[in-house]
Amino acid sequence: MDKPTDKCVLDVQIDRETGQLLALHDPRSDLPVVNFAPGAEIQINGRSVATRLQRVSEARGEHITQLTAYLPAAYGAGVALAIRRVISVGGIGSHTGRPDSAHIRYEIRRTPATDVHDLIDYIWPPPLEAPLDVQTVTVLAAPWKSFLPTTRMRALAIGGSGPRQHVSFEDGPLPDMVGHLQGGFRTAFPGQQTLAGAMYYEPADERFVWAIVRRPHTGGRILFSTERQAVEFWYFTRTAVHDELTTPAVSLFWGRGLPLSERILAEQFDLYEEPPAWWFNTVWFWLHPLWQRESGFSAMAEGARILMDNCGVTGFGILLHDIPWSGNDIDVGSPRPHPRLGGADGLRRALDVIRSRGGHTYAWISRHGHRPDSLDFRTSWQIRGIDGRPVRIRNRPDDGVFLDIINPADPSFQQYMMDWIEYYVRQLGITGLFWDSGFQPLPPDFGDKPYLRYPGQTSAAAAAFYERMYRFGKSLSDDFFMWAEGISADIPMNAFAVDMRRHGENGAHQLLYRMAHHGPRRLVWRSAWPHDVGSGFPFIDPFNDVGWDVSRRGYESVAQNPMNQWLCRTARERSFRGAVGVSDGASVWDEYLVACPSIKGPVTVPADLCRSEVLVPVLGGEAVRGKKCSEGVRFTLPRAGAYRME
Known part of the structure; x- marks a missing residue:
């Protein structure tokens, strides 16, 4: 083992034979970060990898361990691996991030098999090179000694709506929590999880550690259990000698005190950008002509006019896209303005009514799926299995949609969406976009997709897709914005949606109220309540006109609501950017x-x-x-x- 010239600021304990990471301790704060029982730190395709320690190199902000491993495949054949585990400490030297953080990644390189192993005798050394298809790589797989009987965890999937298996704020003892965190929505990343991973803390002294994966270049799963939080990364690729796979980093943030843990959580929203300044003087209503009988863009325009002139509403969402006659719910036949509602000309006239009064709009859109029986659709967009079958959602009677799920990394799909965004913003004058099902995870794409390094990248590609769409939209208009169903720290957005109805001290809204002003930017989300200025995204009451009769009466009644009028009037006079939520559905806004x-x-x-x-x-x-x-x-x-x- 090399003699270190400069020791890492963290105490890093490793097994002297296997090189397994056993413990991280921060002597600067005298806080234990994480401790592991002896066992396999790394698994490939679910199979434990027996490692041997080769060398350790250290600097103040880094600890690098070089390991070797041999995977016997058969008599006289196997695979040799060289593995580098790199632990980088935040805030040291040129390393960015908090000083109370460490980021662990693994570089796994296939090397020529040159050594003689027990499964081969003297006849033909070295062993033959065996095929190795790397489907998954699991790290930090040994049991965590950090998990005590008193340990509690927080796991967040707080955006959008759905059952507890999809959306919830979990905070409690591990045995009570992990059973709710086993489904795909709560384990796959990037996806529905607000952060991929969880926080673990001791209630007595509130020392905590976040164990999360940020901005991964490939998809995977968090493996929650009462014994460990392992991370499984997806590849599904065949390796040749000298090929190398690098895992995304597993990031650890630690400290003492739940307020600090929430400040660290707020800091994770570094890709989020605040909406334009006019946003904080805008009160919203969502127009749904698609979900009204005999409606159209002209009736929608009249409703918007009444709400603007008689109430002061200045922001409108619009559900406008083309659904085939055989469609249901929000089936995407095309993003074009629905011909039955009045088509492009009818929508343009309706938008003129809103713009002429100083209003802003957003359009419903989706990157998630598309009708496969439409002229626009291309089969190259489909996510497929090895048998060629696409991922398809089929209608149920009077419920659900008929959609093929799309690989957002497909260059032709990205161009298709950019063409429609340009049409919406430049030709129609729509201000921004709402992305439906914004953060649902995706399976690996086993089709022949040359733009993927390996199939496991599919879900991670959604983050890059949104970033490209956002940059493009901003190039068209400084007022452009995007928000989405759900809330994820890894996606560039200007606002999120938190619809879950579970409230209280450990509910999503109170957490977001506490975090809203703690990060580098003011967080904004569509709340479960109308009039919620603390969320930074208030709507009048009710939120929308779903199922309304096509007449003036509904809009006139809503426009005469005194509280709706007061909210819109006061928002015109003063910004609610500084409003602070103080309890469920209650906010302080200056003297109000x-x-x-x-x-x-x-x-x-x-x-x-x-x-x-x-x-x-x-x-x-x-x-x-x-x-x-x-x-x-x-x-x-x-x-x-x-x-x-x-």
């Missing part, structure tokens, strides 16, 4: 406390945000007196609405 529909009862305003112990309803009613408490001032609200602190 805004309680969303259905929110009443106890609400505590923190001392640093509370301007008075008296609330006066802005729409009339008796004043509400609060009581001081350790957190600030506690008010009991008799009803939802806006209150001025006087």
